[in-house]
Amino acid sequence: MKKTKKTGLIFFPAFDWAISPTHPEREERLLYTQDQVFEEGLLDFENIVEYKAGVASIDDINRIHICVPSAEKVITESHLISAGGAITAAKKVMEGEVDNAFALVRPPGHHAMRVVHGARGFCNINIEAIMVEYIRKKYGPKRIAIVDTDCHHGDGTEDIFWHDPNTLYISIHQDGRTLYPGTGFPNEFGGPNALGCNINIPLPPNTSEEGFLYTLDNLILPILEDYKPDLIINSAGQDNHYSDPITNMNFTAQGYAVLNERLAPDIAVLEGGYSIETALPYVNVGIIMAMAGLDYSHVLEPDYNAATIKQSQEITEYIENLTAAILNKWRLRDMARKDASHNREFDQRTKTIYYDTDNIHEEQTESVRICQDCGGLVTIDSMATTPNRIFAVIVPGQSCPACRKRGEEIFDSTSKSAYGYVYFQDRDRDIYLVK
Amino acid sequence: MLLGIDVGGTHTDAVLIEGTRVVEKAKVLTNQDDLSLSLLAVTEATLHNTKPEELERVVLSTTISTNAIVQNRTSPVGMILASGPGLSPSMLTINEHCHFVSGYVNHRGIPVTPIDRDEVKNIGVAFKESGIEHLGIVGKFSSRNPRIELDIEEAVDFSFRHCSLGHQMSGNLNFPRRIATTYLNASIWDLYGKFVEVISTFVSQFHAHFPIYVLKADGGTFEIHQSAQYPAQTILSGPAASIMGILSLTHSADDAVALDIGGTTTDIAIFADGTPLLEPLGVTIVGHKTLIRGLRTRSIGVGGDSAVLYDEKGFHIGPQRKGPAAAFGGPCATPTDAMIVLGLTTIGAREKAQAAIDTLAGKAHQSVEETALHIFEATCRHIATAVKHMIEDVNNKPVYTIHELLEGKRVIPKILCAVGGPAEPMAPRISELLELPVTIPEHAEVANAIGAALARTTTELTILADTEKRTVTVVEKGLQISITAGFTRDDAIQMCREHLRERALTMGAGEEDLAMEITEDQLFNMIRGYSTVGQNIRIKGQVKPGLISLHDKGGAR
Numbered sequence: 001m002k003k004t005k006k007t008g009l010i011f012f013p014a015f016d017w018a019i020s021p022t023h024p025e026r027e028e029r030l031l032y033t034q035d036q037v038f039e040e041g042l043l044d045f046e047n048i049v050e051y052k053a054g055v056a057s058i059d060d061i062n063r064i065h066i067c068v069p070s071a072e073k074v075i076t077e078s079h080l081i082s083a084g085g086a087i088t089a090a091k092k093v094m095e096g097e098v099d100n101a102f103a104l105v106r107p108p109g110h111h112a113m114r115v116v117h118g119a120r121g122f123c124n125i126n127i128e129a130i131m132v133e134y135i136r137k138k139y140g141p142k143r144i145a146i147v148d149t150d151c152h153h154g155d156g157t158e159d160i161f162w163h164d165p166n167t168l169y170i171s172i173h174q175d176g177r178t179l180y181p182g183t184g185f186p187n188e189f190g191g192p193n194a195l196g197c198n199i200n201i202p203l204p205p206n207t208s209e210e211g212f213l214y215t216l217d218n219l220i221l222p223i224l225e226d227y228k229p230d231l232i233i234n235s236a237g238q239d240n241h242y243s244d245p246i247t248n249m250n251f252t253a254q255g256y257a258v259l260n261e262r263l264a265p266d267i268a269v270l271e272g273g274y275s276i277e278t279a280l281p282y283v284n285v286g287i288i289m290a291m292a293g294l295d296y297s298h299v300l301e302p303d304y305n306a307a308t309i310k311q312s313q314e315i316t317e318y319i320e321n322l323t324a325a326i327l328n329k330w331r332l333r334d335m336a337r338k339d340a341s342h343n344r345e346f347d348q349r350t351k352t353i354y355y356d357t358d359n360i361h362e363e364q365t366e367s368v369r370i371c372q373d374c375g376g377l378v379t380i381d382s383m384a385t386t387p388n389r390i391f392a393v394i395v396p397g398q399s400c401p402a403c404r405k406r407g408e409e410i411f412d413s414t415s416k417s418a419y420g421y422v423y424f425q426d427r428d429r430d431i432y433l434v435k
Numbered sequence: 436m437l438l439g440i441d442v443g444g445t446h447t448d449a450v451l452i453e454g455t456r457v458v459e460k461a462k463v464l465t466n467q468d469d470l471s472l473s474l475l476a477v478t479e480a481t482l483h484n485t486k487p488e489e490l491e492r493v494v495l496s497t498t499i500s501t502n503a504i505v506q507n508r509t510s511p512v513g514m515i516l517a518s519g520p521g522l523s524p525s526m527l528t529i530n531e532h533c534h535f536v537s538g539y540v541n542h543r544g545i546p547v548t549p550i551d552r553d554e555v556k557n558i559g560v561a562f563k564e565s566g567i568e569h570l571g572i573v574g575k576f577s578s579r580n581p582r583i584e585l586d587i588e589e590a591v592d593f594s595f596r597h598c599s600l601g602h603q604m605s606g607n608l609n610f611p612r613r614i615a616t617t618y619l620n621a622s623i624w625d626l627y628g629k630f631v632e633v634i635s636t637f638v639s640q641f642h643a644h645f646p647i648y649v650l651k652a653d654g655g656t657f658e659i660h661q662s663a664q665y666p667a668q669t670i671l672s673g674p675a676a677s678i679m680g681i682l683s684l685t686h687s688a689d690d691a692v693a694l695d696i697g698g699t700t701t702d703i704a705i706f707a708d709g710t711p712l713l714e715p716l717g718v719t720i721v722g723h724k725t726l727i728r729g730l731r732t733r734s735i736g737v738g739g740d741s742a743v744l745y746d747e748k749g750f751h752i753g754p755q756r757k758g759p760a761a762a763f764g765g766p767c768a769t770p771t772d773a774m775i776v777l778g779l780t781t782i783g784a785r786e787k788a789q790a791a792i793d794t795l796a797g798k799a800h801q802s803v804e805e806t807a808l809h810i811f812e813a814t815c816r817h818i819a820t821a822v823k824h825m826i827e828d829v830n831n832k833p834v835y836t837i838h839e840l841l842e843g844k845r846v847i848p849k850i851l852c853a854v855g856g857p858a859e860p861m862a863p864r865i866s867e868l869l870e871l872p873v874t875i876p877e878h879a880e881v882a883n884a885i886g887a888a889l890a891r892t893t894t895e896l897t898i899l900a901d902t903e904k905r906t907v908t909v910v911e912k913g914l915q916i917s918i919t920a921g922f923t924r925d926d927a928i929q930m931c932r933e934h935l936r937e938r939a940l941t942m943g944a945g946e947e948d949l950a951m952e953i954t955e956d957q958l959f960n961m962i963r964g965y966s967t968v969g970q971n972i973r974i975k976g977q978v979k980p981g982l983i984s985l986h987d988k989g990g991a992r
Contacts (some may be wrong), residue, residue, distance in 0.1 A: 015627045016836040021960065028959040031971070034835070039576055044716075044724050052833040071570060077837050106940040245964070281542055284511065298523040302539060302547040329857035393518065 004047045004293040008092040009102030010085040011037070012053040015076040017107070017112065022245065024274040024275065025107055025122040033104070036281030037288065051092060053085035053105060056134075059086050060087065061125055062432040063133045064160060066392040066423045068114045068384065070434070071125075074116050075304060082107055086131040086269050093231075093266050094139045100291050102236070102268045105282060108379075110154035110235050111181065115392065117384040118358030121152065121181060128235055128269050129160045132167065133229070133397070136428060141398050145170065145229035147263060149256075150237020150271040151247040153184025158198055163191035163368050163375045164396065168227050169201070170220055172212070174240070174249055175202040181354070186326050189333075191368055192340040192347045193376040196333025199223060201326060204318055205248035208311035209255035211319045216259055219323040222352050223330055229416065234265035238273025238283045242309045243301070246274055250309040253279070257286030257296040265291075278303070282345050341370045361385045373400035377407045390421045396426035405430075436489045437970060439888025440477060441676050441881075442470060448884040449477035451485060455985065459484070460881045469497070470630070471637050495659075496650035496676040496887040499630050500623050500669045504720055509622035510569050513562035515555065515591070517574040517583045517746055519548075522962035528612060529618050532567060534558045536587065543901060543971070544579030544908060546879055552590040559591040561836040571617040573601035575610050581913040597624045603724035604667065606897030606975065607912035609716055613738040613825075615723040620667035625647070635886045648943055652718050652729035654679045654711055654980035657891025657899050658858035658943030659934065667727055673720050673883070674732045675945050678704045678711050679890045680882030681852050683982050685874060687720040689849040692822055692860070692871065695882075696855035698740035701818050703733045703825055709990060722969070724933040730980065731829075735821045739857035743810055745798045754815050761791030767846035771857060772815040778806035779860035785853060805841075815861055819868035854879035871971060896935040900927045903961055903969025909934050924958045927972045935976040950978055 009126040013030035020026075037043070043050050060083065061071040067076070079209040085105035109128060111121030118124070132144055146161070148171040174183045190198035201215055219387040224232065238244075240251035260268065268287060273280055282301050289296040329336075340347075340362045346367050353362040362384040370378040375396035391414055395407040404426070411424040416435055424433040437452040438491075443465060451459040461480035466472045466740055505507055514531045518524055519539035527533075536558070538550035562570065570591065574583035581602040588598055599621040601613045638647060648656035651668045654675040662669060674695070681693040681704075688709035695702040705712045711730045717861060718729035736754025744751045752770060760771035760986040762783025772788035774780050789803060794807040830845050853862035858875050866873035897910035900922055907918050907930065920928075955975035960967050 011833060011835070012840075013835050014837055015957065015959075016838055022965050023963050024962075026960075026962065026969070028961060031959055032542045035579075035608060036521070039542065039610050040607040041724075042607045044609070044611060050833050052831050052939075055840070077841060081837060081840055282520065295523045295526065298518075298520055300520045302541060304521060414879070 003145045005099040005291065005372055006047045006049065006114070007288065007292040008089060008098035009043070009048055009050045009288060010088050010101065010103045010105060011050060012081055012105040014078050014081065014106050016298070017118070019122060027275050029106060029274070030104070030280065032277050033280045033284045036285050039284055039368065042084070042285065042288055044317060045294065047096060048288065050316060051088055053081050054088040056080045056083035056087055059432070060130050060134055062303055062425070064114070064129045064429065065112070065116050065125060066114060066126040066380065066390065066425065068382070068386070068388045068390050069107060069421055073120060075124050081105070082109070083125060083130045084129040086127045087134050088391060090131050090135050091268050094135060096411055100137065100266050102288060102291055104270050107269065108237070108271045110148060110150060110157045110237070111152070112156040113159040113353065113392070115362070115364065115380055115382045117361045117386055117388065118355045118364055120353070120355040120357055122245055122272070122357055123156060126156050126160055128233060129157060131267070132233070133427065136397055136427070141166065142230040143228070144168070144226055144231045144233060145227060145233060145294055146233045146272070148172070148235035148237070149240065149259065150235055151239035151244065152180055152272060153252065154235060154271070155181050155183045158184070158188065162198060163194050163378055165194040165197055165375055166398065168197050168229060170199040172201040172203060172220070172221065175204055176205065178205050183318050184417045188328065189329065189336070191376070192337070193368065193371055194339050196330060199326065202251070203325070206250055206311055207319065208250040208309050209252055210314060211311050212251050212255055213258060214319055215323050219263065219327050222327065226330070231267070232263065232265045234260065235262060236268040236287060236419060238280055239269030239275070241273065241275050241279035241283060243275040244273065244280040252280035252304060252309065253286040253299050253301055256283045259289040259298060260290040261289050265319070272400055313429050341372070344370050346370065348419060357382040369403055369406060369416065371400060371403055374398055374403055377403040381409060388420045389418070390423065391419045392423040392425065395426040395428070436485055436491060437882040438478070438481065438490055438493045439886070439890045440474065440493070441883040441887050442473065442498060442605045444498055445885070447473040448881045449481045450878070450884040450888055451481045451882050452888050456876050457885065460878065460884070462881065471633055472759065476636055480560070487641035490499060490643065490645040492646050492648060493638070494648040494650060494656055494887040494890065495634065496672050496883065497630065497669060498673055500627055500666050501671055501673065501720065503623050503626050504619060504670065505835070508626065510566055510625050512569045512571050512618055513558070513567040514571045514573070514614070514618060515587055517550065517587065518610070519575040521575065522611070527614060529614055531790055532562070538574060538583040538586065540574065540576045540583055542576055542579065543904070544576060544899065545611050546582060546852065550583060550586045552905040555587050555590040556592050556892070560592045562595070563593055568596040569593050569621040570594070570598040572598060573610070577602040577613070578608060578910050579907060580915065585913065588685045590882050596623060600913070602910060602913050603715070605649065605728070606895065607716065609848050610727060612717055612724050614725045616667055616725040616727055618727065619670070619720070619723060620665065622865050627669070628663055631663045632889045634659060639797065646943060647877045650676055650887050650890060651893065652727050652887070653713060654730050654890055655895055655978070656752040656890050656943065657892055661942050667725070669728070670720055670727055671729055674702050674734070675730045676883035676886040677702065677979070678730050678732065679886030679982070680884070681854055681876070681886070682706065682709070682711060682888045683854045683885055684876035684878065684882060685850070687850055687852070690846050691841070691850045691852060692848045694822070694851065694853040694855070694858070694865070696818070696820065696853060696857045696861060698856065699736070700734045701737055701740045703735070703822055704730060705825060705829060705846060705848070707844070713980070715832065730823060733821060733825050735818065737817050740765070740769050741814070743768045743770065743773070743795065745795045750795070750799070750810060750813055752810065752817060762788035767963040768795055768810070770810055773810035774857070774860045776803060777811060779811070789817070790830060811864070815868060816863040819865050821845045822869060850874065852876065854882045891950065891978070891981050892939060892942050892949040893978045893980050894935065894939045894942050894944070895975065896931055896938055897932040898927050898934070898974040900972040901969065902972070911938065924956070924972050927974045928953060928956065931974045931976045935978070939978045944978060945983070949978060949979055950981055
């Protein structure tokens with residue numbers, strides 16, 4: 001017998017919301033998942049408790065995002081509920097009502113970056129990031145690891161926590177050379193103050209259970225053991241499934257359940273996954289049962305056939321080499337960080353960001369103050385085809401006095417004349433100013 | 436004239452109602468060994484001035500099914516389960532005669548794997564050999580497509596006394612509950628059938644023709660011969676009788692709280708806009724979670740006869756009952772004794788109540804009055820808190836649309852209605868604690884029988900249309916019908932109303948009592964790739980619990 005855990009389930013399928021009528025992110029998406037979860041009677045288990053999703057506040061969004069022109073203008077109610085559902089999951093775990101929790105909510109969030117001019121990759125706001133900062137605001141500083149098992153690189157989550165040494169972001173996804181958003185390579189390793197806190201694991205198309213679980217056991221779990229997070233969050237995208245219509249991987253419901261059991265996240269949050277009829281019902285049932293410590297060995301897709309989805313020897317070898325290289329890079333991270341911050345006051349990067357869902361282009365220059373004492377002051381100059389140009393000053397959580405002082409000076413001295421809006425965000429003091 | 440009879444574990448109550456007036460009421464002790472004796476006693480007491488042919492209908496509420504299950508006086512049932520992928524069989528095994536077979540339809544009701552006829556046949560042979568006469572056949576997602584269950588029934592190939600099929604029990608999803616419901620239905624089928632015979636024989640002596648109904652757990656009724664096929668529906672109809680009685684006695688169309696304060700327990704129910712709330716999925720009986728539609732009640736272990744104890748942690752009220760109140764010769768102090776000491780009621784022997792409370796007062800170093808007040812207050816607070824929690828639970832029910840989450844109805848009671856022995860002395864204080872006005876209706880002591888007499892026939896029906904597969908399923912009837920691709924939501928609603936009406940009439944509803952409503956109305960476009968391949972339409976209708984016409988705007992008085 002497995003040891004059962006008390007699992008909170010926040011189910012919010014938003015049956016009355018779609019990006020557009022035929023968009024994958026539509027009303028029907030979690031319909032069959034609901035059917036399967038209900039038919040299996042999972043909510044009747046004593047150790048599975050369903051909670052109503054809460055509604056996130058605009059302050060919750062402003063704690064992590066710079067929304068242009070404002071949070072109210074880039075979201076709909078559905079986003080507040082999906083972020084609110086993630087926050088509800090966190091609250092139930094943090095307050096000890098449950099051992100772990102799964103926010104089975106939509107719409108997703110992991111492509112939403114720090115600055116939000118609109119929707120990209122079906123995401124407007126980053127629901128995990130909002131949840132993470134809510135946890136820190138409400139329950140104090142925490143070392144948090146986010147393991148993103150969506151098939152697409154979570155470029156939004158990467159962007160938001162790029163400079164944060166207290167958040168370890170690990171993304172396992174289909175190689176960006178073959179899939180949206182085209183990023184997520186091992187050399188994207190975190191900002192100079194947080195080098196090593198961003199781990200990308202791009203797996204080749206047709207990776208199967210074997211490859212995913214090998215990567216988990218030989219790379220992700222050892223890294224987590226080193227990092228020793230207070231909390232593990234799983235961005236539980238389900239589009240690595242062999243039947244997903246917009247990706248090319250061969251993962252399974254059993255595989256997702258095993259992965260979840262070994263990873264043992266405190267909180268899981270649904271991300272993508274668009275094989276709504278043949279994958280999601282089984283994957284979600286598998287994840288819920290794994291989290292609750294129930295026997296999931298009979299959770300199989302009706303058309304499951306291990307032989308047809310077995311990965312090639314070539315893929316196996318590729319993954320063995322890839323994971324060994326990344327693990328090596330991880331082990332040498334402290335040395336790399338010293339080199340990256342040597343004798344420099346600022347580090348700067350420029351990005352071109354495309355919002356595929358809303359067809360917006362953004363040019364961004366981001367600077368970070370090299371700092372040994374905190375994540376470092378960040379400033380962002382962003383211009384979009386909307387056509388808004390903004391400047392943002394971001395004082396990180398657990399900031400050092402020097403970074404904060406510098407941030408305040410920059411915000412005070414930045415004139416509004418060149419920009420539509422100038423923003424100031426201070427996580428520790430929960431301040432958000434716009435001029 | 437309407438006759439309502441509630442056959443309870445202790446008492447059998449009856450009322451005779453003419454128009455909206457209670458003209459006779461009677462209460463006798465229930466004879467568990469021969470129910471017909473109790474029936475004879477109450478009918479004699481209520482019908483002495485009435486000719487049998489004046490009776491328009493007789494409604495019975497009975498604990499026979501409940502007691503059979505609680506006391507384990509059930510028939511062995513051979514269960515054949517087609518469980519498909521999902522929960523492991525070890526989590527679904529309900530008794531020692533459980534067999535798992537192949538055959539699966541998926542969440543859309545699309546057949547994936549057929550049954551293996553030989554496998555099923557062999558199980559049938561094995562059941563016969565071990566003397567099993569009652570079968571339960573349940574398939575996963577059979578409420579989406581009953582094919583697998585029907586195929587298994589056909590393949591068993593033996594005539595068994597009875598076979599309960601999962602999809603006939605409920606149109607709702609929940610495989611483990613469907614298994615439990617089907618199992619219970621088959622297990623009490625024999626015993627309940629005998630009860631129906633007893634009643635039929637009993638009634639035949641009146642030489643009059645009037646329909647006989649039996650009360651269900653959802654506070655609705657069905658005709659007695661229909662009930663013989665679905666005996667599980669009569670489980671836990673006792674509390675439902677009282678709640679329907681309260682409904683008829685209060686005439687409230689608002690949100691309301693109903694309390695039935697008894698000796699051992701207090702039952703709480705909630706009305707939303709004058710309709711009693713139902714359990715979201717079904718009632719629970721001796722650990723079996725079922726799909727049996729039932730009124731949502733919460734029972735707490737506090738009543739007038741609860742044993743009151745005192746230790747270093749303070750006073751403890753209930754959940755045990757050790758006998759009647761001390762004032763009636765019971766072994767220990769009870770809330771009733773406290774109320775006697777406080778002068779809130781004048782029943783029983785005051786000096787015995789005083790003495791029992793005095794024993795506790797000595798331990799607690801308080802005066803007798805202080806102690807009595809303490810016990811009374813704690814009892815009322817306990818009940819008030821449970822009411823608040825129940826309302827909170829109702830209002831925190833998860834919802835799945837933005838509209839419901841942001842604008843869904845919240846239950847905000849406007850009135851408290853209390854019945855039961857201790858209602859008179861306790862309800863005023865509970866009403867203060869809840870900040871609600873209170874009513875204690877007349878005839879409250881036979882509210883259960885009144886509820887039975889006036890309850891209307893209820894039923895529900897589910898329509899699932901899949902325009903890609905061009906089928907519509909009438910779930911509870913096990914029907915699958917072909918449709919054209921142009922089948923619409925309106926067509927589905929229309930179809931639901933027609934089948935619901937027909938089913939309600941079959942179950943015994945009168946034409947004037949078809950209070951039909953659509954309770955679920957969902958339409959999803961099914962998109963594959965980027966184009967619409969069809970629509971998935973889900974419609975549920977019900978005749979909701981309520982009172983028969985003439986009474987639904989204000990019941991008995």
